[in-house]
Amino acid sequence: MEILVQETVDKMSEVAAKVVAKTLNAKPNCVLGLATGSTPLGLYKELVRMHRDEGLDFSQVTTFNLDEYVGLTKDHEQSYHYFMHENLFKHINIPKQNIHIPSGTTENYEAFCSWYENRIVECGGIDLQILGIGSDGHIAFNEPSSSLGSRTRIKTLAKQTIDDNARFFDSAEDVPIYAITMGVGTIMEARKLLMIANGKAKAEAVAAAVEGPVTSMITASALQMHPHALCVLDKDAASSLKMLDYYDWIQAKMVDAP
Ligand code: F6R
Numbered sequence: 001m002e003i004l005v006q007e008t009v010d011k012m013s014e015v016a017a018k019v020v021a022k023t024l025n026a027k028p029n030c031v032l033g034l035a036t037g038s039t040p041l042g043l044y045k046e047l048v049r050m051h052r053d054e055g056l057d058f059s060q061v062t063t064f065n066l067d068e069y070v071g072l073t074k075d076h077e078q079s080y081h082y083f084m085h086e087n088l089f090k091h092i093n094i095p096k097q098n099i100h101i102p103s104g105t106t107e108n109y110e111a112f113c114s115w116y117e118n119r120i121v122e123c124g125g126i127d128l129q130i131l132g133i134g135s136d137g138h139i140a141f142n143e144p145s146s147s148l149g150s151r152t153r154i155k156t157l158a159k160q161t162i163d164d165n166a167r168f169f170d171s172a173e174d175v176p177i178y179a180i181t182m183g184v185g186t187i188m189e190a191r192k193l194l195m196i197a198n199g200k201a202k203a204e205a206v207a208a209a210v211e212g213p214v215t216s217m218i219t220a221s222a223l224q225m226h227p228h229a230l231c232v233l234d235k236d237a238a239s240s241l242k243m244l245d246y247y248d249w250i251q252a253k254m255v256d257a258p
């Protein structure tokens with residue numbers, strides 16, 4: 001895994017946006033996997049800026065979001081549909097029909113999950129998957145003990161995730177208990193993974209994911225098995241990494257590398 005540590009969260013977002021823009025410029029019809037939550041807000045802001053000021057073109061891009069709360073309608077302010085529309089889609093030139101977000105209100109979840117998986121394949125697979133990390137080490141809503149081979153399905157959220165996400169709702173009781181989420185196996189099939197994390201609250205989860213054993217108890221640790229996983233962190237999120245000096249050393253030496 002490549003680890004890039006940035007001084008600030010803004011720098012983290014800028015670097016992540018450059019990675020996305022590079023993918024998009026190399027392949028204008030690329031397929032992007034998208035995440036929600038607080039972590040990618042700066043990244044989406046920067047992509048919107050690049051679209052506005054530099055003409056970054058999303059007209060041929062297809063997207064697949066990682067997850068959605070079960071029971072929230074598309075116009076619910078805490079739904080991930082709403083989040084994506086407000087923070088990215090309404091500001092860029094992506095065609096509506098190219099956007100895919102798991103449905104939180106389908107009548108048949110099993111059929112929907114299998115359609116979602118097939119649709120990713122039909123679109124050629126995900127070129128770059130953006131990921132955040134939960135304080136319990138989850139990616140998407142693959143909570144501790146999720147199979148590392150799991151596919152898109154319904155998951156029961158962990159108590160820790162409900163508590164973490166209560167900040168977006170009136171109270172913890174209002175946080176949905178179930179989510180529909182891409183599986184770890186689905187995520188691992190993306191050609192490239194870009195995990196971003198900021199803040200002290202993520203430091204232990206990041207250290208466990210990057211330097212701990214590969215385990216279903218920290219589903220982000222599956223990234224260690226991916227051939228093209230990049231992790232961009234701010235210095236608080238990187239603060240529990242044992243090999244921090246080494247990652248910095250690699251970055252410093254990269255310019256002269258053969
Ligand atoms: C959201 C998602 C989650 C979040 C994680 C971190 O689509 O997949 O795994 O990335 O819970 O959330 P924040 O960024 O709010 O700390």
